[in-house]
Amino acid sequence: MTFEDYKRKILEHYSSIKNDSNHQLNRFCNNITPGKIKSASKIILETQNSKQDIHTLSSYFKIPINRDFLKFLDSVDADKLIPVKQFLNQITKEPREEVVEFSAWLLNFNPRPYSKFINNKGLIIDNPPKGRGGDDFPPEPKNPWKKIVITVSFISSFAVILYFVIDRQRKDCMIWSEDHYVVVECGKTNSPDIALNRNLLENFRKIKPDTTMTFFKDGKALFWYDKTVGIEFFTMPGTHPTNGKTLKPVSQTIVRKYIYGEE
Structure with missing residues (x-):
């Protein structure tokens, strides 16, 4: 499973959302703009904010992981999200790794990041994001409580399993060591770590x-x-x-x- 496979699967996932009128992100994906990406990001962050997701946002915006990202997204210039739109619309043929990972987070593509995609041998996990109504997402069902409880329970259980079975065995971050980056487990060192970036790791x-x-x-x-x-x-x-x-x-x-x- 190469990084090209990872990008292709994300783009296929994006295309399937655009072709599925019942998908919660269909309206957003069929008329995607930097402004809508910003609005959707604030909504998605409320439910997709694992440590790895925060590292993805930190890497994309190049800001510390301890920032309040909801407040940051309120003030960020929507133009900073143009690379995401260009990647998803296949305008950019060689997007930065941070753009690809941000797009995977935005679309709730699983498994992500790329290291977990490799670990899962490229098999896709069907876990569509939840919407909250409004311009960016279709409205929720009139009586969603039972569905919400079941969904939250499933996601919570899945997150716990994913963390203990996979995350603890993966090294998805890196730190600076004298003159180069080295791979480490996220949050396991006293030095500030950043999301794993293959290009920086191999060439910087x-x-x-x-x-x-x-x-x-x-x-x-x-x-x-x-x-x-x-x-x-x-x-x-x-x-x-x-x-x-x-x-x-x-x-x-x-x-x-x-x-x-x-x-």
Whole structure:
């Protein structure tokens, strides 16, 4: 089961919702907009807020996991959710991993995240999200209480089983260790952890560059830096792993001054 399989299954799930007029997310998926994604996210967060789901939101929005996400979603610019719409509508062919995982959470695609999808050998768990009425979701049945009690009991039981049988055996997070990320169990270390990101895990490194290295290709920077404490160089763009600041691409000035020692 590759990450491409994971993306394909999520998109198939999205398509099946669009084609099922009785599905609770049908109206939302057939006319998806960043604004509706934002509105739906606030509703979904009230029922889909496991530790892994919070890590997914934290990774997507690049904010600490201890934030009040409901308040954050109230203030977030809906344009930040455009990548989700573009992925689901297959406009973006190579979406970021955080976009894919956020989409899986939004559609309540199971199993998620990708590590659990692999563990389950790609078998899909049918567990549609609950709606609350309004523009984003169809209304609930007139007498839903019995159904709600049964559904909540099932979801609670399933969540407990999933946690003890799978979550405790999986390593779905990572922490920064000196010059690279390492995989850890979520919440099991004293260091701040983030959701597992294969691209960062395999390719993001802090390096000590020297004059033998190539710093530009076709006029574009091949390395990025941060000058908060001295100067540090990294192999990928993004945010600094410990201070959260956005890394800057190296320039000719930076290379001449800090690599070649020119004044």
